[in-house]
Amino acid sequence: RYHREYYRPDNLCIIVTGQVAPAAILTALSSVEERILSKPKQPPRPRPWSQPVPPLLPASLPESVEVLFPSGDESVGRVLV
Numbered sequence: 001r002y003h004r005e006y007y008r009p010d011n012l013c014i015i016v017t018g019q020v021a022p023a024a025i026l027t028a029l030s031s032v033e034e035r036i037l038s039k040p041k042q043p044p045r046p047r048p049w050s051q052p053v054p055p056l057l058p059a060s061l062p063e064s065v066e067v068l069f070p071s072g073d074e075s076v077g078r079v080l081v
Contacts, residue, residue, distance in 0.1 A: 005045050009036040 016025055 002048075006048060008042060008045075009039065010042060012036070 014029070
């Protein structure tokens with residue numbers, strides 16, 4: 001459902017980096033733009049993450065938590081909190 005609602009042509013953002021000729025980019029994108037503009041306009045959708053997100057963890061957690069590494073070598077390991 002998320003992809004259907006938010007991965008839409010009117011949300012399209014193209015980033016081009018490097019040494020390219022602007023005219024070449026516009027020429028390459030003209031057929032894509034024509035296809036997008038030929039489709040009916042979709043109703044507006046709310047932008048994701050525009051509302052505050054509730055905390056994932058309860059507020060009653062202590063200020064700090066000691067987590068022991070699951071391995072003798074503390075440079076690697078997996079920690080689940």
